Amino acid sequence: RSDYGAIRVRAAGGGAGDFYGVVSGLSASTLYYACAYATTSSETAYSDAISFMTLSQGDVSVPSNVICVSLSGDDNNDGSAWTSSKRTIGAAIKSAGSGQEIWVALGSYSETIAPGDGIPVYGGFNGTEKTVNDRQPGSRTSVRGISCDVYTRETVVDGFKVSGGSGVKLQDYAILRNCEI
Secondary structure (H helix, E strand, O other): OOOEEEOOOOOOOOOOOOOOOOOOOOOOOOEEEEOOEEEOOOOEEEOOOEEEEOOOHHHOOOOOOEEEEOOOOOOOOOOOOHHHOEOOHHHHHHHOOOOOEEEEEOOEOOOEEOOOOOOOEEEEEOOOOOOHHHOOOOOOEEEEEEEEEEEEEEEEEEOEEEEEEEEEEEEEEEEEEOOEO
């Protein structure tokens, strides 16, 4: 196959026992190969190779309080999964209620983010993540502007790049994190 990837995980330590490593940054629907090896001063021993296929976007479930947004979405969708995502951030904000979060896939959205009180909006998703912390560090979704007029509850906007638009306006309880202006 032409869509295969290679991974390398280094487990620190030495001696006998089990060793574990964390693999991150894998692409969706990709075949990967891996094997373990150990090196001494005189030789290297390899395990048998294994292969595995990562899940597609449609196979990844998001928490039930999340509304997904992607450029391939449709604002008539409910946003409960990447495969049923909304198309615009504004439509997701309009449908969001208390306790919900909005996750926005990578891409360039020609709109200004204007979240309501207490509705966090996170950008930078590939569409394969199950938590906000699964995003690749530095991944940002491009928007025209950010306008946070929130007066009663903390509202987080995280993982966006503002490019060529209305700029940034923050009021009272707005928190801007991991953003590029």
